[in-house]
Amino acid sequence: MSKSIRSAAVAFTVCFAMAAGAQDTIQIGKDGNVKVHSGGSKVDVRGGNVKVESEGTRTTVGVERDGDDDKKDADDDSSSEIDITGAGRKETLACNGTTEVSISGSSNELTFTGVCKRVDVTGSSNKVTLDAVERIDVTGTDNTVTWKKAAGGRKKPKVSSTGTDNKVSQR
Template identity: 85%
Template sequence: MSKGIRSAAAAFTICLAMTAGAQDTVQIGKDGNVKVRSGGSKVDVRGGSVKVESEGTHTTVEMARDEGDDKEGSKEDSDDSSEIDITGAGRKETLACNGTTEVSISGSSNELTFTGACKRVDVTGSSNKVTLDAVERIDVTGTGNTVTWKKGAGGRKKPRVSSTGTDNTVSQR
């Protein structure tokens, strides 16, 4: 994870700790990992991922490394694959793929944009709107999902597409 993201997470955590009630907990490890527990919500920042759980929803985001990060010594530096798991409803976000990123979207009425090249994108649920810069494979199930892509990735002119369900649309933009 980039030093900037880790620092921002730590700063956010410290601010949250200042307003936290007795049942809330904030932990900052010597390794820079951050854990926040407040009511029914949890946020874990560990290595190259941010995991968020709140009222039945769960999201894990693996962050792409910044080009300026050190390349010495940590396990995350040698792992060039990543996963992005989005669950829940009504989310609107822009996330980055790094060429090996596999994306899983499950839920409804999400509006998600992915920059960079995604290896695979799986969309399940209903009424999700997904916009992709580049992708190798798209799998869509459910109802009323819309996926648009700009170009193929991984040496492909077009992504491999599988679309099942009702009223799903997968098209080039």
């Protein structure tokens, strides 16, 4: 990762911690990796990725490299992940075309804007609305997943649905 991106990531992390009133820990490793832990929230900047975890949600965002970087970290990729766990959450989140979403819980109402690469739903009575998606996997009971359009040049997303009374349909 270029020094300017790493510096920006460090500055973002420290500002985030200060704004959140973080008093727990801020760690900056010799390799430039940064970790902030405060209450139930964590921010981890490593190898070009920024991972944010808070109350059952985890988001990983890849950072593009400058052309002047000669080497690439082995764990660097430009994909992102959104992990949702728990019950009764109502949120709107954004996918970036490479986002892989994992939902595990019950009675969540989740809307995803943009293009999701893959969405996995496990649990019961979850309602998931998608703008665009390449693949949908649903297990559990009474989950409803609706999608507006397929992504990746397909007419329909790849769909796997197992369990009882799960519904996957185009809206």
